Amino acid sequence: MSTDTVAVLIEHRDGAVTPPSLEALTLARSLGTPIALWLGDAPAADAVAQLGEYGAAEVRVVGIGDDARLPAKAAAAIAAATEDAPVLVVISTFVTKEIATRLAVLNGAGVVVDAAGASRVDGHIETFQTVFAATWNVRTRIDADRAIVGVRPNTTQATPAESPGAATLTQVEATLPQTRERIVAVEPVDQGEGVPLAEAPVVVSGGRGTNGDYTLIEEFAGVLGGAVGASRDATDEGWISHEHMVGQTGTTVTPALYVACGISGAVHHRGGMQASGTIVAINMDPDAPIFEISDFGVVGSLFDVIPQAIETIKAHRGE
């Protein structure tokens, strides 16, 4: 395929473009000419303008509504809208991984998910990612004619295009396949006020050491402008809901700052946070494995350390 069109599957919530989508568009600009792909009701003018500002020459809309929850239907919609785009960038989530897989089965694309970056080398897309709980760096070349790259949030700094144009809006009609799967019920999860865990620039997590009291964790997260995370033991205890669980089987996070409070640092937990920028640990046990990977560690009780840290930060800010 000769075109350098790079399609970006835009993630949107309540009609607004999410921050990872702008990161993905920024990355796409370094790979070719980006177009934005929007599944659902057509975006409002300000969303289109924002996509244009970050470099999308065109916004293609496929109005598939709730069918987008079924990966086979979402993949068919994307296939119809990206025939001329050999490269597709999506934001790596459990759902987009399934859509990407379905799409690749349809169009023969090579897929890399959970990438931290991508570039074009000798006409091929190459991705960069960390594996084995972020202890190894891996570069992967996509050899197939089509490439799908799933990028992790917080891995590219979103910047507006240098000379953006106004994006045009195109409606694409897609014939969706019949599926055997049927969604019987959807119960939205209350996202609360803050940024979703996977996208947050700062994550403050509490584990068994909190003894079930998340007041300090929430306060610290608030002061640092971050989201609240948890270990599996904490969610298993029912201290906090499953959506907050960080780790290999929970949410993988790569914030600029990760603060682990009362978390031992089991390998399953580390697998979901070890690629974070700066890692801070507060733990009573000097031998806790979390200290093996922390940039700054405090051996002490979170009940003493967090209030003092909050107080110092507030004083510094003149609050």
Add this chain to the structure above:
Amino acid sequence: MRILVTVKHVPDLQSNRSFTDGTVTRTADDGSMNELDEHAVEAALQLVEAAGEGEVYALTVGGPDAIAAVRKALQLGAHHAIHVSDVGIAGSDVFGTAMIIAAAVRKLHAEAPLDMVVTGMAALDGLTSMLPTALAAELDWSQLTLASAVSVADGEATIERHLPDAHETVAASLPAVVSVTDEANKPRYPNFKLIMAARKAEVPVWTLADLGIDPALVGGDAARATVVEASERPPRENRRHVTDKGEGGRELAEFLIEKGLA
């Protein structure tokens, strides 16, 4: 209920995992069945028990050492095991692996119909979570992924699926590919009798030829993506640790302020 469970042989999480020539170093000594596949075996056993009849097949795709994964499944209570092994398989990507597993599923399905394939939610080495979807597409069976609960009634399977933004209930006709999360159940412990039996069990080995797969379609050469470079990450530098003697919180705050993080 006739169910096939896929189990992968992966390097132990606690071992020094590494790459050799672009693929994962795999040895018998520090490899075992992917922990998350214990939940798949358990889900299959519970479905068979609920149905009051049936059998569970455990299948692994991998080199000679991978047999340890299906033996573990037998210890947990799977009734039969199959090991797909062939030099041509090495280096397969998700799509190659899905093609191989699909061919094995079809072979068993032709002998007597299978109702379901149950997989884990992710293999703790590749961690793509893509295989179950690729397998469902390849087989053209129903896809029910990331189940935290699964039940079967009237030829239909229903799952609960906890996504970050919503909890879904999804239903689909059998046969289906179902992937289960670690929330789905608590895997049972192997009992002594099963451990002894698993050790001695005959495990048939199927090759690509047995499955009628053209070797050109799988393995490293057919992979749509290739690892071109792998290197161990250097340890974090300038790490600092303090013991709280009344000033730990302030020292932490100063670190964050100095780094521009607070």
